[in-house]
Amino acid sequence: xxxxxxxxxxxxxxxxxxxxxxxxxxxxxxxxxxxxxxxxxxxxxxxxxxxxxxxxxxxxxxxxxxxxxxxxxxxxxxxxxxxxxxxxxxxxxxxxxxxxxxxxxxxxxxxxxxxxxxxxxxxxxxxxxxxxxxxxxxxxxxxxxxxxxxxxxxxxxxxxxxxxxxxxxxxxxxxxxxxxxxxxxxxxxxxxxxxxxxxxxxxxxxxxxxxxxxxxxxxxxxxxxxxxxxxxxxxxxxxxxxxxxxxxxxxxxxxxxxxxxxxxxxxxxxxxxxxxxxxxxxxxxxxxxxxxxxxxxxxxxxxxxxxxxxxxxxxxxxxxxxxxxxxxxxxxxxxxxxxxxxxxxxxxxxxxxxxxxxxxxxxxxxxxxxxxxxxxxxxxxxxxxxxxxxxxxxxxxxxxxxx
Numbered sequence: 001x002x003x004x005x006x007x008x009x010x011x012x013x014x015x016x017x018x019x020x021x022x023x024x025x026x027x028x029x030x031x032x033x034x035x036x037x038x039x040x041x042x043x044x045x046x047x048x049x050x051x052x053x054x055x056x057x058x059x060x061x062x063x064x065x066x067x068x069x070x071x072x073x074x075x076x077x078x079x080x081x082x083x084x085x086x087x088x089x090x091x092x093x094x095x096x097x098x099x100x101x102x103x104x105x106x107x108x109x110x111x112x113x114x115x116x117x118x119x120x121x122x123x124x125x126x127x128x129x130x131x132x133x134x135x136x137x138x139x140x141x142x143x144x145x146x147x148x149x150x151x152x153x154x155x156x157x158x159x160x161x162x163x164x165x166x167x168x169x170x171x172x173x174x175x176x177x178x179x180x181x182x183x184x185x186x187x188x189x190x191x192x193x194x195x196x197x198x199x200x201x202x203x204x205x206x207x208x209x210x211x212x213x214x215x216x217x218x219x220x221x222x223x224x225x226x227x228x229x230x231x232x233x234x235x236x237x238x239x240x241x242x243x244x245x246x247x248x249x250x251x252x253x254x255x256x257x258x259x260x261x262x263x264x265x266x267x268x269x270x271x272x273x274x275x276x277x278x279x280x281x282x283x284x285x286x287x288x289x290x291x292x293x294x295x296x297x298x299x300x301x302x303x304x305x306x307x308x309x310x311x312x313x314x315x316x317x318x319x320x321x322x323x324x325x326x327x328x329x330x331x332x333x334x335x336x337x338x339x340x341x342x343x344x345x346x347x348x349x350x351x352x353x354x355x356x357x358x359x360x361x362x363x364x365x366x367x368x369x370x371x372x373x374x375x376x377x378x379x380x381x382x383x384x385x386x387x388x389x390x391x392x393x394x395x396x397x398x399x400x401x402x403x
Contacts, residue, residue, distance in 0.1 A: 023303055025055055025310040026387050045363035048394050051187070051339060053253040053385035055307070060299035061252060064291045074287040079106045083290050086297035087246070087261055094220065094301075097233040103265050105274055105283065106290075108258040110217050110245040112282040115141040117213055117243060117262075118179065120276030121269075122147050127177040129210070131163065132374030133341075135187045138215075139373070150177060153374045154189070160333065161189050163197065165204070172208040180205055182214045185221075185228055188341050188372055188381045190334025192228050202231070202238035211269065212242040217260075220251040220304060222336040223312050232265060240266045243273060248296035251304060253385075259289035311338045314384040314391050321395045328402050329380075338385035341369075343378060347402055350377045358401030364394055 031039040031054065038050045056062070084101045091097050107113040118128060118141050127150040128142045142149050152168045154161040171177060182201065185192045193201075205212050214231040222228055232239040247260035262277070264270035277283040318340060319331050328346040347354050351368040358380075359365050369379030382398075384391055 023059075023306045025307065026389070027056070028387050028389060029054060029056060041365060042363070045359070045365055046390065046394055046397060047365040048383045048386065048390075049365050049367045049381070051250065051337075051383060051385075052255050053338065053383075054387065054390065055253060055385065057253045058296065058300040058303035060303070061254070061292050061295045064295035065257075065288050068288055068291045077285045077287055077290055079285060079290060082294050086294045087263075090297040091230070091246075095227065095230055095233070097230045099263055100265070103263045103270065105262045105264070105270075105277065106285055107245075107260045107262050107277050108282045108285070108289070109249070109255075110215060110247050110260050111137055111141065112280070113245045113260060113262050113277065114138070114181065114213065114215065115145065116276040116280045116282055117273055118142055118145050118147055119280070120272050121211060122178040125176070126179075127171075127174060129168075129171055129177055129180040130373075131168075131183070131186070133188060133369060133372035133376035133379070134181075134183050134374070135215070136371040136373075138181050138183075148176070149373075150174070151373060156375055161186075161191060163201075165200065168201070169204050169208070172204050172210050177208070177210055180210050180212050182212055182231060184214050184216050184231055185218045185336035187218060187337055188339050188367075188369070188376075188379075189332060190337045190339060190341065192222065192226065192335045195229050195234055198229060198231055198234045198238065202234060202241065206237045206241045212238070214242055214244045216244055216246050217250045218337045219246065221308065221311070221338055223315075224305075224308050226335050228336065232263065241269075242266075243269060248293050248300075252292075252296045252300055254292055254296070257289050257292050258286060259293045261293075311385060314338075314386075314388060315340065317388065317391060318382070318384055318395060322398075325395070326399050326402060329398075331382075338383060340382040340384055342366075342380040342382055344380060345378070351380055352377075354402075355380055358398065362397035362401045364397035364401055366398075 038047050041047050084104050088099050091099050124146040127148045129150045130138050132151045132153050150171050152171050155164050219228045232242050232244055244263040249255045264273050322331050330343040332341045351370045355366050355368040367381035369376030
């Protein structure tokens, strides 16, 4: 760990009025020299870009992984009934939606699932529709498979985003459009789609024979008191014309364990998806993937609720700091994810130039919005899933970077 962060750790105090939590999210974990993609940066730099958290995962998950490691034998792993039940119970309790066991399939990750589904359910040169600005890896999953990205841009009115349904239907009606990737909640804007919006999307997709692939990996990372609506729960039409990708990896900071699930109620679509992920060899878990997921969904609820409260406080701090100290930019209001979408309303240059300038001047590493397409070139993305001391450091660097 750099000397700078040792000093920050020693000097940091819990903010006035905060309760001492049962889980220590203020603890700074040294991630330098751990082969972390996020922290593969120069000494003195602060990475707040890629979407993984700088917190230790839930103690129950660490205990489950440790127990599995102590066994010492790491042969091929099957998916037990307990894995299916953990997903079913979590979605029923947390999201008021009952999935069935036969809907669920293990996959090594949401992105491998999306890439496999694109390959299996579309043919080269066909369109896959996305609502931009959106998670940039969607473009890789589409273009790397020889398919065409078809954007239906979200409309930014200066304060918030909304869907242009006229444009959306026009592009769904294109006979070359076979699949729509829905981001629910939406990354990078942090929006939770309401039931009426999801129902309208579902009806339009069914009308034009377009299957919905709903990426719901951020579904548990909502503001305290806020929930999300599973796309498949909205109506029979949405359920029977959709594929949903879910995982504990974003929620519990387990991306490196490669563990996810695909839920497909429609048996015809499910068979195609199952064939695809098996052909692509992304349907078998590693030695830790199953135990980690079971521990997360059966023992991680209290930790998650504490995490959501901490991230919400981080968001409030960042929003207030920017409002008071950095009038050149604005953080858009959001309801989900730990990613903030920063509107560079009064800064010169495009997002790559702005991000480069800030990093060169201060060492703060943010994601340029251009990678998310749409109107992203006017934005930066900031990851606030970190101890408050690092967030405060990041805000001070951002201020210096735009001066």
